[in-house]
Structures are given as C-alpha cells and as structure tokens.
C-alpha cells in the first residue's frame with residue numbers, strides 16, 4: 001500500500017514497547033486493539049497490565065473500524081503552531097463498536113456537521129513516522 005504522507009509540524013505520538021503493534025497496524029491501515037489474553041478486557045491505551053485482572057498476557061485483534069462519536073469539541077485557540085492552518089479543528093472521542101474509546105479527529109466533513117451519536121468509520125492519516133487513526137462519517 002502506497003502511503004500518502006502528510007507533512008506536519010504538529011506534535012506526533014511516539015510508539016513505545018506496549019503500543020508498537022498498534023502503530024504497526026495503523027501503518028498497514030488496520031486499527032489494532034490490545035486485549036487481555038486472560039479475561040478478554042480491551043486495554044486502551046495499550047499497557048502492560050490488565051486493569052480488570054492484572055494479567056500481563058496480551059493479544060492483538062483487529063477492530064472493525066466502526067464507531068460512534070461519543071463527544072467532541074471544536075478548538076479555536078491556537079495552542080501550537082502546528083495547528084495554525086487548520087484552526088478551528090475538532091477533537092472527538094469515538095466509541096468503537098468493540099467498546100474502547102479513542103481521542104481522535106473527525107475528518108472529511110465540516111465541524112458544524114459533527115454530532116454526538118454520529119456513526120463513523122476509521123480513516124488513517126499517514127505522517128512521516130506514524131499513521132494515526134482518524135474517523136470519517138460512515
């Protein structure tokens with residue numbers, strides 16, 4: 001899959017040992033979720049111990065990529081130079097069909113068209129070092 005790399009000066013997340021499979025999946029266009037191999041509880045964000053049973057055993061599963069907007073806001077303040085060109089921009093919490101919630105952006109629609117409860121589907125944005133899951137209206 002050819003990447004359409006977007007240049008940015010925004011602060012971009014750096015994968016760590018626990019989250020590397022999430023970012024590897026994102027680079028391949030897959031939304032990966034860490035799940036406890038003992039009790040099945042999802043861990044979002046990825047971490048070494050399960051909040052439900054304290055087990056360290058994990059497995060990674062591919063999410064459907066479908067979810068709904070749980071809440072959102074539109075940022076008008078310019079807190080970082082990397083966001084100047086797209087201010088006002090939205091921040092949203094998307095609840096995945098599988099249950100975990102992601103802080104993300106809604107793309108490919110106007111901020112005024114975003115609504116709580118809106119069905120969305122994952123759409124990755126590829127930056128130089130990582131790809132990030134964002135969501136578009138379904």
Ligand SMILES: [Zn+2]
Nearest residue numbers: 036039050053
């Ligand atoms: Zn567990």
